[in-house]
Amino acid sequence: xxxxxxxxxxxxxxxxxxxxxxxxxxxxxxxxxxxxxxxxxxxxxxxxxxxxxxxxxxxxxxxxxxxxxxxxxxxxxxxxxxxxxxxxxxxxxxxxxxxxxxxxxxxxxxxxxxxxxxxxxxxxxxxxxxxxxxxxxxxxxxxxxxxxxxxxxxxxxxxxxxxxxxxxxxxxxxxxxxxxxxxxxxxxxxxxxxxxxxxxxxxxxxxxxxxxxxxxxxxxxxxxxxxxxxxxxxxxxxxxxxxxxxxxxxxxxxxxxxxxxxxxxxxxxxxxxxxxxxxxxxxxxxxxxxxxx
Amino acid sequence: xxxxxxxxxxxxxxxxxxxxxxxxxxxxxxxxxxxxxxxxxxxxxxxxxxxxxxxxxxxxxxxxxxxxxxxxxxxxxxxxxxxxxxxxxxxxxxxxxxxxxxxxxxxxxxxxxxxxxxxxxxxxxxxxxxxxxxxxxxxxxxxxxxxxxxxxxxxxxxxxxxxxxxxxxxxxxxxxxxxxxxxxxxxxxxxxxxxxxxxxxxxxxxxxxxxxxxxxxxxxxxxxxxxxxxxxxxxxxxxxxxxxxxxxxxxxxxxxxxxxxxxxxxxxxxxxxxxxxxxxxxxxxxxxxxxxxxxxxxxxxxxxxxxxxxxxxxxxxxxxx
Numbered sequence: 001x002x003x004x005x006x007x008x009x010x011x012x013x014x015x016x017x018x019x020x021x022x023x024x025x026x027x028x029x030x031x032x033x034x035x036x037x038x039x040x041x042x043x044x045x046x047x048x049x050x051x052x053x054x055x056x057x058x059x060x061x062x063x064x065x066x067x068x069x070x071x072x073x074x075x076x077x078x079x080x081x082x083x084x085x086x087x088x089x090x091x092x093x094x095x096x097x098x099x100x101x102x103x104x105x106x107x108x109x110x111x112x113x114x115x116x117x118x119x120x121x122x123x124x125x126x127x128x129x130x131x132x133x134x135x136x137x138x139x140x141x142x143x144x145x146x147x148x149x150x151x152x153x154x155x156x157x158x159x160x161x162x163x164x165x166x167x168x169x170x171x172x173x174x175x176x177x178x179x180x181x182x183x184x185x186x187x188x189x190x191x192x193x194x195x196x197x198x199x200x201x202x203x204x205x206x207x208x209x210x211x212x213x214x215x216x217x218x219x220x221x222x223x224x225x226x227x228x229x230x231x232x233x234x235x236x237x238x239x240x241x242x243x244x245x246x247x248x249x250x251x252x253x254x255x256x257x258x259x260x261x262x263x264x265x266x267x268x269x270x271x272x273x274x275x276x277x278x279x280x281x282x283x284x285x286x287x288x289x290x291x292x293x
Numbered sequence: 294x295x296x297x298x299x300x301x302x303x304x305x306x307x308x309x310x311x312x313x314x315x316x317x318x319x320x321x322x323x324x325x326x327x328x329x330x331x332x333x334x335x336x337x338x339x340x341x342x343x344x345x346x347x348x349x350x351x352x353x354x355x356x357x358x359x360x361x362x363x364x365x366x367x368x369x370x371x372x373x374x375x376x377x378x379x380x381x382x383x384x385x386x387x388x389x390x391x392x393x394x395x396x397x398x399x400x401x402x403x404x405x406x407x408x409x410x411x412x413x414x415x416x417x418x419x420x421x422x423x424x425x426x427x428x429x430x431x432x433x434x435x436x437x438x439x440x441x442x443x444x445x446x447x448x449x450x451x452x453x454x455x456x457x458x459x460x461x462x463x464x465x466x467x468x469x470x471x472x473x474x475x476x477x478x479x480x481x482x483x484x485x486x487x488x489x490x491x492x493x494x495x496x497x498x499x500x501x502x503x504x505x506x507x508x509x510x511x512x513x514x515x516x517x518x519x520x521x522x523x524x525x526x527x528x529x530x531x532x533x534x535x536x537x538x539x540x541x542x543x544x545x546x547x548x549x550x551x552x553x554x555x556x557x558x559x560x561x562x563x564x565x566x567x568x569x570x571x572x573x574x575x576x577x578x579x580x581x582x583x584x585x586x587x588x589x590x591x592x593x594x595x596x597x598x599x600x601x602x603x604x605x606x607x608x609x610x611x612x613x614x
Contacts, residue, residue, distance in 0.1 A: 035474070035602065036474035036477065036478070039474070039478065039575060039579075039581035039582075039602070040478060040481060040575055040576070040581075042575050042577045042579040042581070043577065043579060044577065089535055091535070092534060092535050092536055093472050093473040093474045093534075093536065093540075094474050095473040095474050095476075095477045095540070096473055096534075096536035096537065096540035096544075097536065097537075097540075123537065123539075123540055124473075124477045125473050125477070125536075125539070125540040125543045125544065126537065126539050126540060126543070135477060135480050135507055136477060136480050136481040136482075137477060137478065137481045139481075139576070
């Protein structure tokens with residue numbers, strides 16, 4: 001009886017919250033910080049930055065689906081991802097060092113540190129005695145083409161997510177359940193967010209007790225689609241963020257009904273390659289994984 | 294028989310006289326051997342004409358020649374004239390192997406009131422001066438734009454031939470030394486422009502030629518080797534910078550093999566205390582590195598002119614976020 005009631009409650013919660021919250025909106029900007037490149041593009045640098053932002057945005061849209069990436073002039077999104085073309089030592093000639101793509105995410109809580117993402121070019125002065133074609137700064141079209149080619153590799157994005165998006169909450173609600181195993185039902189479809197099976201999440205919870213409300217951060221593994229039809233995702237509880245959080249696992253199990261999910265963050269990202277963006281299967285289709293209830 | 298021998302001797306004397314005159318002419322006016330075929334043709338035409346005219350007319354012509362060109366008074370007068378001319382006239386020829394024409398002046402030094410003679414030497418047409426001198430020589434001051442003045446002892450009839458490349462020393466050279474970023478910009482289509490400032494007025498006196506290379510730029514009259522001491526100074530300068538050894542080596546190599554920027558024909562030569570301003574521009578002709586310097590009084594033949602980023606408005610650091 002209890003199990004049936006619990007299932008019904010989860011179904012009602014899922015219906016009420018599924019698709020209620022949109023994906024986080026992220027504005028994409030591209031900044032050329034490396035002085036030699038800014039000098040080379042001169043007064044056209046703003047144009048190159050705008051077009052570079054569009055190249056980055058298209059690449060992100062192709063490889064990351066847990067957020068909506070918008071152009072820099074699209075309203076006022078909560079988050080801004082800035083990709084920089086920069087060098088590690090701005091005081092030294094750009095030609096003497098490798099040029100990197102770096103990224104930083106700013107949001108309501110401030111801006112994250114600039115994180116090295118991908119090497120754009122080796123040191124220009126390292127190219128065969130300054131007489132080769134490689135010993136030049138690229139022109140606008142060449143630069144954008146090079147940037148586009150660099151960003152096609154899918155292997156780039158897990159690093160970007162773990163380095164830059166770790167403070168971006170992809171959902172602010174969820175339901176902790178004990179059955180079929182300890183874990184959370186989160187209000188989005190796996191195919192919509194395209195989170196692969198190797199994705200690891202950090203779920204921040206409020207756990208109200210009789211005396212006070214405790215906060216607990218727990219790691220969770222993506223298990224698979226949940227529900228009939230599968231309109232949500234099931235993630236299994238893995239471990240606490242630290243020792244203190246590990247001690248709070250018992251509280252989760254003690255008060256599952258009271259647990260309030262405050263944020264869901266990506267710790268490790270794996271893109272779901274199959275069925276990404278797929279349609280909701282018909283109700284008769286069996287749900288995969290631990291979410292089958 | 295004796296008369297015929299005398300006639301032959303006078304004929305040889307006439308030929309020697311003509312040859313001496315021809316050599317003196319070519320030495321002074323640069324005709325070279327281009328005139329030899331013409332002379333040969335004229336001689337052959339004269340001989341041929343003698344065969345075709347009547348015997349009586351030929352004899353008359355020979356008689357006329359014997360009493361005019363081959364006459365003793367004419368030969369003596371001719372020899373005196375040629376000896377005087379050769380003894381008093383000396384050619385000064387200045388060869389220029391560069392593409393840019395060079396203004397040249399030649400001034401006699403043994404006479405305080407002598408006016409300088411001017412000429413222009415180009416790659417195809419050397420400058421030629423016809424100086425009055427003696428077989429004992431006469432001092433002259435030769436000044437070629439961009440080179441230090443040279444004192445010449447001009448001896449008649451040989452005169453002097455000067456090659457700017459090998460016989461003259463460039464007066465003052467400026468080695469414009471962009472940063473590594475600037476040299477890569479030059480390689481990417483950038484350019485260097487040199488301005489001279491005089492009484493609040495600026496005029497462009499030189500610019501680097503296209504296509505540019507990733508190197509320093511030498512402004513002056515001729516390409517000269519960079520002094521070893523200067524390279525050592527650069528090595529010390531680079532030692533204090535945080536960059537890989539390969540980048541340092543490439544920077545040194547690029548600086549020590551400069552590209553040439555010839556002074557504009559209308560520009561004055563570089564001189565001590567001259568104010569110079571240099572701009573390095575990107576492909577879109579926007580200034581990205583610059584420098585200003587008053588040329589020193591005497592710091593050797595080459596003046597080191599390092600460039601620095603000149604912080605244009607678009608060079609400001611991009612704001613985060």
